Amino acid sequence: MLSNIRIVLVATTHPGNIGAAARAMKNMGLSDLALVTPKIFPSDEASARASGADDILESARVFDDLDAAVADCHRVIGASARLRTIAWPQLTPRESAELAMGDAGRHKTAIVFGREHAGLTNEELERCHFLLHIPCNPDFSSLNVAAAVQVITYELFQATRAGAPPNTAKEQEPLATGEQMESFHKHLVQTLFDVGFLHERKSSPSLTRKLRRIFNRALLEQSEIHMLRGILTAVQHRLGTRDVPRGS
Incomplete structure (x- = not known):
């Protein structure tokens, strides 16, 4: 273990x-x-x-x-x-x-x-x-x-x-890895720029930090990450924008 x-x-x-x-x-x-x-x-x-x-x-x-x-x-x-x-x-x-x-x-x-x-x-x-x-x-x-x-x-x-008690909260699916979470965060920030929620000069770093905290706290499963990224991609397709992450 x-x-x-x-x-x-x-x-x-x-x-x-x-x-x-x-x-x-x-x-x-x-x-x-x-x-x-x-x-x-x-x-x-x-x-x-x-x-x-x-x-x-x-x-x-x-x-x-x-x-x-x-x-x-x-x-x-x-x-x-x-x-x-x-x-x-x-x-x-x-x-x-x-x-x-x-x-x-x-x-x-x-x-x-x-x-x-x-x-x-x-x-x-x-x-x-x-x-x-x-x-x-x-x-x-x-x-x-x-x-x-x-x-x-x-x-x-x-x-x-x-003998630590088993953690049963996430038994069904593997959790997302750090690499998958970081890719999701970049995709999320890019999409929020695309829809106009975030702006280059006015966006506070504390806002993206709070967004990270929300999703990190959830301990997302890999299937959930795929679903969320699918939603973000659909939004970008509707806007006609490309998924080119700007970082966070």
Whole structure:
């Protein structure tokens, strides 16, 4: 079950944190590590901090952006010490583990950790279905990224031992992957431009962010994505426009 859980580190500055995260993963039985634009990797310091988890480092994949790192994942959980202006569905480490393990045999989950100094950007958080917040001392609430990885991997390991309750909400159809969701979001934004709901100079980024939140929260199935994109395409055909995504 843990083989379907991916730990993603975004723009890690200190290679020692990559090694410590790899060690935490191996301690708790995880093996899928993805790195998004790490400042230094591979590194002797990462290997030293891994303390025997060299196989995790050797199999780690490096990506140019977060979209590529989670493209094949059905659920994305972003860790953040800061609560955001636009509320995201929020989970504790234990809730995140129970959710991820509830159907880990069928769906792949990515748990994303941001930069040491700034965490995840709002744009990166837009790619996430849930926000993972680790409760800490409010006067000193920022955890080291490797320590945060240790907390969540421990909860994942405990969930396997306890036998997490099955997630039956989406048993019939596979969930949409990150790549499918991103393609849908771009198609949606393009269509909203086409019908005049969005305008080049007047559209607020917070509006498209809220739209992302609505559809991410729904945990759409692949068949539902196909249906929604079919509706968008029909609208574009009626307008005589082409599906050339402008992004969001």
